[in-house]
Amino acid sequence: MYRQDYQFGGVRFALTAEASIRTDTLLERFRVPGGKPDHQIQCRFAEQLPTPPSHSPLDTPEEKMWREDGVLCGFHNYKISHRDPLRPACWWRRQGDVTEMLWSEAFRDMLYARNVLMSADLFGILLEYGGLVLHAAYVAYQGQGILFSGPSGMGKSTQAALWEKYRGAEVINGDRTLIRRGPDGAFWAYGVCYSGTSGICKNVGTPLKALVLLAQGPENTVEPLGGLTAFRALLPRVSYRTWDTEEIKNATQILSALLTEQPVFYLTCRPDEGAVKSLEKYLWDR
Template sequence: MLNTRFYKVAGHVFAVKAEFAFDGMLENAGPFECPESDAGSSLIFELNIENREASADGTPAVEFVEETRQEDEGQRIVCGHTGAGESVYEFYLGSSLTGTLVCTPDYSSAKLLLEDSFPKFALNNSLMVLYALSTSKMGTALFHAAVVSHSGMGYLFLGKSGTGKSTHARLWLKYIDGCELINDDNPVVRIREDGIWVYGSPWSGKTPCYKNVALPLGGIVLLSQAPYNKIRRLEGVEAYAALVISISGKRWDRAMADSLHQTENALAKSARMYYLECLPDEAAAKICFDAVAAKTPTDAQIMAEAIRLVQSGVCVTFPVNGRSMLPFVEGGRESVVLAKPQKVKVGDVVLAFVEGSRYVVHRVIALEGESVTLMGDGNLAGVEHCTLNDVKAIATHVVGANGRRRSMDFLPRRCAAKLWVWLCPVRKWLFLPRRVCAKLRRMFKTV
């Protein structure tokens, strides 16, 4: 008896057929099952499943010419074509062949030959490949991303494997009220007449999260690990490039590549996209949320949030700008780790509210009772004054552009800093070689 099931993902319906029961291999697709009446005459594809008997002489299930292969975390897909023009995909888990998918040129019909090893893996990967390829001309894209919902909108987190998409999604769930995980690995984005929508799917990587929901797209965030938290808007070519690396498709097929390009170009122009360099911490989640939810944080808000976290006992990595802490902290390239101050000493680098008007990250050069005097290591003259209550945090480490931490309390470094304070009258001359080199670099850039 032929068993047939219909499934609807992001409004697209497909059918799966077999002479045996396969429900146990598609439990993840249960929320997406639909009646045959939903399909009408608009099935995007039909997949027929067969069990292949093992060949004694190792003959492959299908003879084909290999075109390319993709490998990721112990999984491998080998792609090719037969002499008749059919597309072929072999799915491996470790060294085991789990199944061979043979598709018609337009991907409207396909046959899956299952091996004895890991048939569920082969079936789900076949459906995912077929779905991505058959919908590529329909303004639909299968993403490699995590998606979280908030206030009726969906937010996508993109990035290479290991970047921290799932981690950042969990940070939203933990620190931002009202969030829900929709999919952890393969959501679907579809361009409709009424806007851009994001959908859950039957494929969610290692996290079982198979929710049949549709949400207007709120924003897309490309993640990158960094020793600090910083977010900015992506537009134009940068936005397009972020999408290309995150959308599944057969890009060596010209017609399909053109269709994907149209979808990616439309998304790059219409979707709100951002680039987040971040740590895996609460501050990263909140800065990201404020940006993509159109609540662009001011410098004052960012500072207030950093101070709040420090006062609650959380260490915060804070970027330093400008040259006022040279040569010990290079603004624009290095950051400092801020912690709750326990006892402020002369020589400490602190975050303080000075002159009742602004925040600085400068060194303490004098303490008299409750009065604190500060000066930037890179400043040639001028000091700032505040009280101990105005010292909001103490810098414990400097974080380089490569993420390497250097302790501020390292004895040779404290001695060097003390000597540098004594050398204040001659700093101008000590900085002269640096200024000359910088001037020469600027001159050569203009040549």
């Protein structure tokens, strides 16, 4: 039996399989020595996979997901190569601290740790352990985390790069951030093994300083957002299954707790150093 261990925001995962598991450079940053896991992902192989329901709440050519007697289940179709058609790849079910995965024999020699984690719904598992994955760029500055969020194309990566250029901040992730309570009980920002097209992905955790929602404008201005306004603006940026009542409950409860403790700001900005100065002054000079 092969095993690899990873950790994201303090949540430890053990991946086990009847075949070797491949990894990659970015994911290796989250690798940890073997120990007692919080969650196990157990991979087996079969010539034929269970048949998924003909209709499910999530139903695309690549993915299906549903609940069966309260247990979350999923099914994936993948291509072995770009020219191949989609074919049944894996079936899984998650109950408690174990996700069982059954992979098609055709994929035995192509078992990648990243694909195992994402196919097993990593972000959903983290949500069960109190972690929100937010569509946000994450920079670490003076030992604290600043998150830039907003609709695609609004300038998250640009603002993160400006903080790196003008203040020497470290860009931890250009696309996704895990928010979870840290060792001191407060909310922290953590890197996670998905970075979209930014390619920036580091295993760093810091206490959360601020959540910043972005808008482009002719001037650089900062204003605080109230709880309900911030909730409505941030919830669409959270990774959760909108059809699943359990995930809706978990996501809204964690986000509500976060917003009672964490300031949220609206930054209307240009792509220049003035945006950095405006936010820095508001966060540190008040």
